[in-house]
Amino acid sequence: MLKFYFTRSMREIVGHLILIGIPVVIIAFFNFVFRDIFQPPGQLLPIPYLTVITVGFALTFQIYGASLSFEVLGADFFSSMRDRLMASPAEPRGLVVAIIGSGCLISFLQTLAVLLFSSIVLEADLGSLHLTIPIFMISVIVNQLLGTAILLLSRSTKVANSVITIYGSIVPMTVGLYFPLPDGAFVRVLSRYLSPMALANTAILGAMEGNLSVALSTTAVLAVIGIALFVVMRPLVRRLAS
Amino acid sequence: MIVEVEEVIKRFKDRLALDCLSLAVESGEVVGLLGPNGAGKTTSIRAIVGLLAVDEGTVSVFGKRQDGRNKEIKRRIGYVTQELTIYEEMSARANLEFFGGLYDLTGDRLRERVEAVAAVLGLDGRLDDRVNTYSGGMKRRLNIGCSLLHEPELVIMDEPTVGIDPQSRSFILEFVKQLAEGGTSVIYTSHYIEEVEAVASRIYIMDQGHMIASGTLPELIARIQGDSHILVDVRIASEDVRQQLRGIPDITDVVLEENQYHIVVPGGISVFDQIIPLLAPLTIVNINSKQPDLEDVFLTLTGKQLRDAV
The missing domain is CATH 3.40.50.300 (P-loop containing nucleotide triphosphate hydrolases)
Structure with missing residues (x-):
C-alpha cells in the first residue's frame, strides 16, 4: 500500500516542482540580495546566513508539504472513493498510516533536494548532517500529522489547504525568516519555541552550532508534539471510518 | 439466501x-x-x-x-x-x-x-x-x-x-x-x-x-394485465374483416385506419392463429406486435414513465 501511495503522490509533478523549485529559487534570491546585509563581507557569524535561510525555507516548505498527505486523504476519504475503500475489509487506519507514511517520505525527499541544491549549487555549509537530518525527519512527520489532523477535523480539503497556507505564511515570520524580529523576551521565546517550525529551527541550528543540549531538548519537545498529534489522530481516524 | x-x-x-x-x-x-x-x-x-x-x-x-x-x-x-x-x-x-x-x-x-x-x-x-x-x-x-x-x-x-x-x-x-x-x-x-x-x-x-x-x-x-397491440398493414382493407376480427372473443378492440388494423388483445394471449386466416386474403404487407414491457409496468404502477421520472 505504501508503495502504491508513494507512486501515486510522486506523479504530482507540479506539486513537487512547487515544493522544491520555489524554496530553491527563494533561497538563491535571498542569498543574492540579503547576504551582504545580514553577513557583511569579512564578518563571521556562528552560522552563515545562507545556512540559516536554507534551514528556514526547507522547514517552511515542509509545512506546505503537509498537503501531500491530506490531499490524498481528502481524495480517498471525502469523495466517492470512500465507499469503495470502506466496502473492502482493509482497515481504514492502515490506509491512513500508509498515506501519511508516503507523504512523510516524499516531503523528506523534497527537503533533501532543497538541502542538496543549497549545498552543491550555492555551496552552503550544512554542518553535521547526521545530527540535523533526523530533526528534519521529525519535523516532516509533525507537519504531515498536523495537516492530516486539520483535514480530519475540518473534513474539507479546501479548509485544510487554507489553514495550512495561513499557518505556513505566518509561522516563518515569527521565526524571523523573512525579516529581523525586534528584540525582547517574548519575541525570543516565540521565535525559538512557540511553533513546531520554531522548535525544529532551534534544534537544527543548535545542532549546527554544537549546542547539543538545545538541539536535544527542542527535538524532544517536537517529538512530543508529534506523539500528541498521533494520539489525537486515533479518534479522528475512527470517526473517518464510521 | x-x-x-x-x-x-x-x-x-x-x-x-x-x-x-x-x-x-x-x-x-x-x-x-x-x-x-x-x-x-x-x-x-x-x-x-x-x-x-x-x-x-x-x-x-x-x-x-x-x-x-x-x-x-x-x-x-x-x-x-x-x-x-x-x-x-x-x-x-x-x-x-x-x-x-x-x-x-x-x-x-x-x-x-x-x-x-x-x-x-x-x-x-x-x-x-x-x-x-x-x-x-x-x-x-x-x-x-x-x-x-x-x-x-x-x-x-x-x-x-x-x-x-x-x-x-x-x-x-x-x-x-x-x-x-x-x-x-x-x-x-x-x-x-x-x-x-x-x-x-x-x-x-x-x-x-x-x-x-x-x-x-x-x-x-x-400483474398489470397490460394489453398487447398488433398492427397489421394490408394492401386493401375491409370493414367486414374488421367486424369479423372484433368478433373473436380474445380481442378487446380493433381499429381500422387506412390500410392498417390496430388489434388490441390482453397481455400474454396469442391470437395470431385466428387473425391470420381472416387477414391473409387482404394481402398482408406488414405485421408488428408490441407486448407490454417493463416501461408499461412502471407507468401503470407509478403513473409516470421512467424516462420522465429520471
Whole structure:
C-alpha cells in the first residue's frame, strides 16, 4: 500500500516542482540580495546566513508539504472513493498510516533536494548532517500529522489547504525568516519555541552550532508534539471510518 | 439466501429515503433494482454493503446481520460504485493490484487475478497504460474489474453503465450474464429499463423509497394485465374483416385506419392463429406486435414513465 501511495503522490509533478523549485529559487534570491546585509563581507557569524535561510525555507516548505498527505486523504476519504475503500475489509487506519507514511517520505525527499541544491549549487555549509537530518525527519512527520489532523477535523480539503497556507505564511515570520524580529523576551521565546517550525529551527541550528543540549531538548519537545498529534489522530481516524 | 432486507427504514433528517423496504437475493440470481434517480436504489445497496446504518429493520448478508464491520462479509462482496472510483493517474495494473491488495491478495495469486480479470474485461492489451488515456467504456470496465479480483460471491453494481457508449454497455450486460452463469449473485441497479430487462432474473421496482413491485418480468407484466397491440398493414382493407376480427372473443378492440388494423388483445394471449386466416386474403404487407414491457409496468404502477421520472 505504501508503495502504491508513494507512486501515486510522486506523479504530482507540479506539486513537487512547487515544493522544491520555489524554496530553491527563494533561497538563491535571498542569498543574492540579503547576504551582504545580514553577513557583511569579512564578518563571521556562528552560522552563515545562507545556512540559516536554507534551514528556514526547507522547514517552511515542509509545512506546505503537509498537503501531500491530506490531499490524498481528502481524495480517498471525502469523495466517492470512500465507499469503495470502506466496502473492502482493509482497515481504514492502515490506509491512513500508509498515506501519511508516503507523504512523510516524499516531503523528506523534497527537503533533501532543497538541502542538496543549497549545498552543491550555492555551496552552503550544512554542518553535521547526521545530527540535523533526523530533526528534519521529525519535523516532516509533525507537519504531515498536523495537516492530516486539520483535514480530519475540518473534513474539507479546501479548509485544510487554507489553514495550512495561513499557518505556513505566518509561522516563518515569527521565526524571523523573512525579516529581523525586534528584540525582547517574548519575541525570543516565540521565535525559538512557540511553533513546531520554531522548535525544529532551534534544534537544527543548535545542532549546527554544537549546542547539543538545545538541539536535544527542542527535538524532544517536537517529538512530543508529534506523539500528541498521533494520539489525537486515533479518534479522528475512527470517526473517518464510521 | 444471500441477501435479506426486512422492513428497512432509513431517514436522512426529515426525508424518508427507504420506507419499509424488503427484498431478497437468492444464490446465483441477478436481481435488478429499477427506479428513477432518488428512488432509493443507491441507499438500499449502501445498506446492503454495510456503508450505511439503517434506522429500523434488518439487513442480513450471507445469513449474518450486516453492521458494516464484519470483514468476512466484506470479503465475499464486490461493490461496483456508480461513480468511477479508480485512480486515473495510475495504470490499470496498479489500480487492480491496489484493490486486490485491499482484499488480501498478494504475490503470484494477485498477479494471476489481475491478468484474468483484465482478460475477461478486454483490458489485457492496455494494462500498463495510464487510466486517463482510456475511453469512458474502458474506465467503466476497469471500475467493475477492481471489484472482481477477489472472486466475490455477491457482486453489487450501482448503475454501472452510466455515461458510456452502446457497445460498452452491451459488453457489460453480457458480462453480468456471464457472472450469473458462473454462479455469482448480482444486484444490478439501473434506471434504464432495457438493461434490467436484459440481465435480471428478478426485478424490484422502487420509487421514492418504496418498493412498489417485485417479481420476474412475466410476473410483473401479468400483474398489470397490460394489453398487447398488433398492427397489421394490408394492401386493401375491409370493414367486414374488421367486424369479423372484433368478433373473436380474445380481442378487446380493433381499429381500422387506412390500410392498417390496430388489434388490441390482453397481455400474454396469442391470437395470431385466428387473425391470420381472416387477414391473409387482404394481402398482408406488414405485421408488428408490441407486448407490454417493463416501461408499461412502471407507468401503470407509478403513473409516470421512467424516462420522465429520471
